Amino acid sequence: MRSAQPLSSSKVSDSESSLLPRIWALLRPYRGWLALVGAAIVVSALLGVVPPFLTRAVFDRALFPTDGSGVHLTLLLWLVLAMIAVTLVSSLISVGQSYLTTKVGNLSMADLRERLFAHLEKMELAFFTSTKTGSIQSRLANDVGGVRSVLTSTASSILSNAVTVAASLIAMVLLSWQLTLLAVALLPGFVYLQRRVGARRRVLARKTQESLSDMTAITEEALSVSGVLLTKVFNQSEAELARYRSENARQTELQVRQAMAGQGFFAVVGTFMAITPALVYLLAGYLISDGSGPAISAGTLVAFSTLQARLLQPLVSLMRVTLDVQTSMALFRRIFEYLDLQPAIVDRPAAVELPADSPGKVELDDVHFAYPTPVRLSTADPDPVALRSLGRGGGGGGMRGFSAPPTRTPVAADEGRTEPRPRRWAVAGTSLVVEPGQLAAFVGPSGAGKTTLCYLVPRLYEVDRGAVRIDGFDVRDLTMSSLADAVGMVTQDPYLFHASIADNLRYAKPDATDAELHDAATAANIHDRILAFDDSYDTLVGERGFRLSGGEKQRLAIARVLLKNPRVLILDEATSALDTVSERLVQRALAEVMRGRTTLAIAHRLSTIAHADVIFVIDEGELVERGTHAELLARQGLYAKLHAEQFGGGQVECRCTDGVRFTDGTVLAPSSSREY
Numbered sequence: 001m002r003s004a005q006p007l008s009s010s011k012v013s014d015s016e017s018s019l020l021p022r023i024w025a026l027l028r029p030y031r032g033w034l035a036l037v038g039a040a041i042v043v044s045a046l047l048g049v050v051p052p053f054l055t056r057a058v059f060d061r062a063l064f065p066t067d068g069s070g071v072h073l074t075l076l077l078w079l080v081l082a083m084i085a086v087t088l089v090s091s092l093i094s095v096g097q098s099y100l101t102t103k104v105g106n107l108s109m110a111d112l113r114e115r116l117f118a119h120l121e122k123m124e125l126a127f128f129t130s131t132k133t134g135s136i137q138s139r140l141a142n143d144v145g146g147v148r149s150v151l152t153s154t155a156s157s158i159l160s161n162a163v164t165v166a167a168s169l170i171a172m173v174l175l176s177w178q179l180t181l182l183a184v185a186l187l188p189g190f191v192y193l194q195r196r197v198g199a200r201r202r203v204l205a206r207k208t209q210e211s212l213s214d215m216t217a218i219t220e221e222a223l224s225v226s227g228v229l230l231t232k233v234f235n236q237s238e239a240e241l242a243r244y245r246s247e248n249a250r251q252t253e254l255q256v257r258q259a260m261a262g263q264g265f266f267a268v269v270g271t272f273m274a275i276t277p278a279l280v281y282l283l284a285g286y287l288i289s290d291g292s293g294p295a296i297s298a299g300t301l302v303a304f305s306t307l308q309a310r311l312l313q314p315l316v317s318l319m320r321v322t323l324d325v326q327t328s329m330a331l332f333r334r335i336f337e338y339l340d341l342q343p344a345i346v347d348r349p350a351a352v353e354l355p356a357d358s359p360g361k362v363e364l365d366d367v368h369f370a371y372p373t374p375v376r377l378s379t380a381d382p383d384p385v386a387l388r389s390l391g392r393g394g395g396g397g398g399m400r401g402f403s404a405p406p407t408r409t410p411v412a413a414d415e416g417r418t419e420p421r422p423r424r425w426a427v428a429g430t431s432l433v434v435e436p437g438q439l440a441a442f443v444g445p446s447g448a449g450k451t452t453l454c455y456l457v458p459r460l461y462e463v464d465r466g467a468v469r470i471d472g473f474d475v476r477d478l479t480m481s482s483l484a485d486a487v488g489m490v491t492q493d494p495y496l497f498h499a500s501i502a503d504n505l506r507y508a509k510p511d512a513t514d515a516e517l518h519d520a521a522t523a524a525n526i527h528d529r530i531l532a533f534d535d536s537y538d539t540l541v542g543e544r545g546f547r548l549s550g551g552e553k554q555r556l557a558i559a560r561v562l563l564k565n566p567r568v569l570i571l572d573e574a575t576s577a578l579d580t581v582s583e584r585l586v587q588r589a590l591a592e593v594m595r596g597r598t599t600l601a602i603a604h605r606l607s608t609i610a611h612a613d614v615i616f617v618i619d620e621g622e623l624v625e626r627g628t629h630a631e632l633l634a635r636q637g638l639y640a641k642l643h644a645e646q647f648g649g650g651q652v653e654c655r656c657t658d659g660v661r662f663t664d665g666t667v668l669a670p671s672s673s674r675e676y
């Protein structure tokens with residue numbers, strides 16, 4: 001396992017060398033084009049030093065021949081034509097080169113974005129439950145966007161400027177080494193200064209990016225539909241604004257500081273380069289009047305000054321670009337850190353497909369599971385508790401969730417000083433069997449571990465000890481894709497995409513015909529409701545389905561799972577979020593979806609429990625009772641207690657937002673007690 005590396009400002013440069021091969025790997029697919037770009041750059045840089053020599057010839061041979069003869073008009077004409085041709089060819093090459101670099105840069109950036117997206121999609125659920133969505137989005141958008149310049153223009157700009165500087169220097173030495181010495185005397189000092197400025201800008205760039213990531217996270221949290229809802233209900237608009245305002249101010253300050261860092265340095269470099277010609281003329285005067293030095297013609301002096309002036313722009317660009325590269329390295333590091341996260345739950349090398357005709361028997365064999373300890377990523381976002389893939393298995397075991405779960409090694413964060421907090425079993429020593437086609441109801445107090453237990457079946461989390469099997473296959477030996485096809489889920493708050501109803505339904509079966517959609521919706525009790533919408537099946541559901549009521553969303557989710565037609569269904573019944581009318585509609589839809597398939601229901605309705613073939617009572621992560629409704633009531637244990645408390649000893653069917661529905665069909669509103 002590759003571990004994420006800490007990003008501290010002092011560490012960045014240490015590891016730049018290790019980043020370069022990885023950055024090159026991004027560009028490698030386009031190396032043919034890059035070679036072409038390189039050739040174009042070298043040719044145009046070399047062409048760039050030709051005009052000063054032509055200028056010298058114009059002065060010393062055509063206009064004011066040093067032998068004292070008159071103006072050579074024909075030669076002048078040819079020299080002028082050559083100057084025009086060189087400029088034209090350079091311009092044409094430069095257009096082609098810009099096209100190629102932009103294209104290569106954007107293509108490699110698209111590759112990087114896609115790789116990051118694909119990689120994040122493979123990460124286990126635990127990674128997302130412990131990482132801010134905004135932070136993930138920030139790395140995908142801001143960080144990848146931030147390295148755009150490196151991949152588009154920086155590399156070519158470095159090459160082009162370096163070749164121009166080298167060619168100009170050689171040409172200057174050829175013209176006069178004494179004048180060249182004067183012109184470059186201060187360069188080593190500049191390089192030293194530039195390194196110091198670079199280090200400062202790098203620190204500022206990292207802080208700016210972290211702040212940007214925090215702002216994205218705040219925006220994502222506060223301006224999502226759920227966030228806005230929460231803000232309004234709790235009257236926290238001002239607090240949210242204050243949080244945003246403070247981060248915004250920090251961002252502004254950092255941006256200004258980052259932009260200004262090094263401006264003084266560039267001003268010094270610029271001033272020096274600007275006054276160099278004057279110094280050159282002075283030195284030339286001494287050399288000529290001294291008589292001992294080389295004869296410096298007027299043409300040589302003009303050509304030298306032109307070259308020296310040409311040196312300024314590429315030299316400053318080169319220094320700026322070096323700073324940009326250092327900044328981008330920090331961003332690359334953040335991106336590669338995500339790419340280095342190893343998904344904890346992946347197909348084993350010898351993973352097999354679950355046979356298509358397998359009946360759907362679910363078995364848990366001495367299952368232990370504890371939620372992994374979240375650890376900090378080293379290139380931390382301000383609140384980036386990001387979970388690492390963690391070693392599995394081994395250690396621990398025991399009773400009542402207070403024994404020690406296996407210690408997993410968190411990825412080094414804060415240079416290894418993060419101690420994992422003691423964890424407790426969320427599921428401890430559970431063994432059970434649900435036969436094909438059976439309805440198994442899971443009941444227990446809130447937080448007992450029912451949801452966690454059910455999530456282990458589709459391998460959303462990996463067991464620490466024991467095994468979960470479907471039709472005798474350990475789920476860890478099955479391919480993720482065949483397992484996902486076999487197990488369907490209807491969660492408490494079903495997720496819908498911001499798309500049409502039809503598109504949301506086809507998510508389960510992309511090739512479903514309209515007739516199939518209608519059949520599934522009819523079975524889920526939602527077809528007539530859909531027809532009542534203005535755009536029928538083409539109605540947009542709004543972000544996360546917010547334009548639909550809770551009951552409508554649930555019935556759509558049921559229709560969706562009907563289209564998927566899984567052998568095993570996991571059902572998290574949510575009645576407390578529904579009103580009694582919707583609840584009745586949902587219940588009928590559920591009866592339809594449960595028929596003929598193995599169902600594991602986290603039950604909140606008495607009827608589901610009463611009709612269950614087997615009931616499992618969970619408490620503090622452990623399976624404490626099992627049996628049928630009658631058997632468990634007779635036992636007078638936890639089930640009997642819950643039955644008395646939650647279901648009024650058998651009179652209450654379920655509790656809804658607007659009241660209690662009794663088993664005889666009557667409804668009492670408003671609800672006297674909604675919590676259970």
Ligand SMILES: Nc1ncnc2c1ncn2[C@@H]1O[C@H](COP(=O)(O)OP(=O)(O)OP(=O)(O)O)[C@@H](O)[C@H]1O
Nearest residue numbers: 126129371426444445446447448449450451452453
């Ligand atoms: N992502 C998570 N990370 C860490 N702990 C978690 C996570 N999800 C749940 N837990 C903890 O695991 C325990 C079991 O939670 P779980 O959601 O499985 O209970 P539940 O029986 O389904 O509860 P409810 O009926 O209220 O939904 C709880 O203590 C809960 O706080």
